[in-house]
Amino acid sequence: MTAFGPPIESDAATAPFFAAAARDELVLPRCASCGGWYPPEVTICCGALEWAAAAGHGILVTWAVVHTAPHPAFASLLPFRTALVELAEGPWLQVRLVGPGEPAAGCPVRITFAHPAEGASYPVGTLEGP
Ligand SMILES: [Zn+2]
Known part of the structure; x- marks a missing residue:
């Protein structure tokens, strides 16, 4: 997958998430x-939070088509779709939505991964069709 947006830098808190994305x-x-x-940004519950393998699929909750670059590195890629996906485990994940087909609420989405030359790998949502 081609580079998309500015490089992502992981830190100590996010390193396990992005290391898994690289795999x-x-x-x-x-x-x-x-x-x-929980979604990746959550850090507290009633007990210790541990990174656990998720199924890697869900359903499309909603999406938007982005026509104005939120960062200069996105300018050449306009327009693109961003989406909220309800994962099989329950949490919602915000991802760029790729793949052919027209999105519709409830569409199955598979989580795939972008591996840019610079910066961390990250998840994207691939429409699986109605
Ligand atoms: Zn808990």
């Missing part, structure tokens, strides 16, 4: 006490 794996925080799953 084409989606991981999410999961509470060791209650078993709850």
